[in-house]
Amino acid sequence: DAGVIQSPRHEVTEMGQEVTLRCKPISGHNSLFWYRQTMMRGLELLIYFNNNVPIDDSGMPEDRFSAKMPNASFSTLKIQPSEPRDSAVYFCASSFGPIEEAFFGQGTRLTVV
């Protein structure tokens, strides 16, 4: 398996624009996680899906953020409208279950100017 695949690797966008980050989890994994990493706040869990259903979205910062998982092999994280403070590295991770080890994608480095 190729591992968790995220796209794009880098994204630079202007404030106010919509940004969509994409993730393909490892085949067979039932849990999918979106994280954000910044120097100031470290790693933050944004949302967690189990069997394509959002289980915990308490980490989503505000209504500008939304995430979907239409099927077991694809998830998106959307920010609309984007703001400079959204600049961070966004990681997607997947696992066989919530207590199993999670495997991370290479991340998307988002810069909002």
Added chain:
Amino acid sequence: AQKVTQAQTEISVVEKEDVTLDCVYETRDTTYYLFWYKQPPSGELVFLIRRNSFDEQNEISGRYSWNFQKSTSSFNFTITASQVVDSAVYFCALSGVDSNYQLIWGAGTKLIIKP
């Protein structure tokens, strides 16, 4: 509430030295899981080990070893004969019922191995 403390913000050693990264955790759960991840300069997060609370045996994998002690709520990570390629940020994490099995992350320890 669950908490993970990695008190060492940054450690710098010379290649071939042994180095231990500390991890102290807090939890009210009786069943919980502990993890270590490595984040090299390239940025990806690499899984190293997962341990459940009922297994206190020390683990060794090549130059890496882990010491889990429930009595001191610690899960320390030792690299023997360190190499430059070990330079990275290392994260300790905890999950359990109290966190709805979400990973609670430590702040990370930046390890610098000098040649």
